[in-house]
Amino acid sequence: MSKDTGFSITSAERYSLALYELSNESNVLTKMEEQCSSILSLINSSEDFKNLIKDPTTKRDDLLKIITSISESYKFETLFKNFLNFLIQKRRFFFLERILKSFIEICSKKRGELKAELKSAIELSNDEIIKITEELTKNFSSKIKLNYKYDKSLIGGLVLQVGSTMVDTSIKNKLQQIENRMIEA
Secondary structure (H helix, E strand, C coil), rough: CCCCHHHHHHHHHHHHHHHHHHHHCCCHHHHHHHHHHHHHHHHCCCCCHHHHHHCCCHHHHHHHHHHHHHHHHHHHCHHHHHHHHHHCCCHHHHHHHHHHHHHHHHHHHHHCCEEHHHHHHCCCHHHHHHHHHHHHHHHHHCCCCEEEEEHHHCCCCCCECCCCCCHHHHHHHHHHHHHHHHHHH
């Protein structure tokens, strides 16, 4: 692992923990989590915004103007707007995506939620996803935060990971296992 990567991970965790503590003290934790999610959605949906975050040549004043405009459009909490401005001033804005993801994970852990990943070969309805989430909540005796993805490359079946437990019933995995046995023979 390079020093830069280690630095960015620990920095992101520190900033996200600070944001969590400030949000909790100010009783705006739920709003802050929603606003972090909206910025993450913006990052994922806008290539221009993602490039703006990653571009080290963008001037601080330009970034501050853009964030002020976005803050007004999304009606961000003052705390969140100040936090974003602080990241810009400290030249840490390029960590934004990692910080916000870490913040949402901290919120989830503090609520006692387990993170689960589900991939399926067929597209599942919202009702099916809710039923799976409820069943996992019963089985793991903990609230589950399910991240669902449709993945047609699985051919058939499901891949489910909850914490360190993984269940892979996909046809793709079964074909891979057969291929591996044939190579060994």
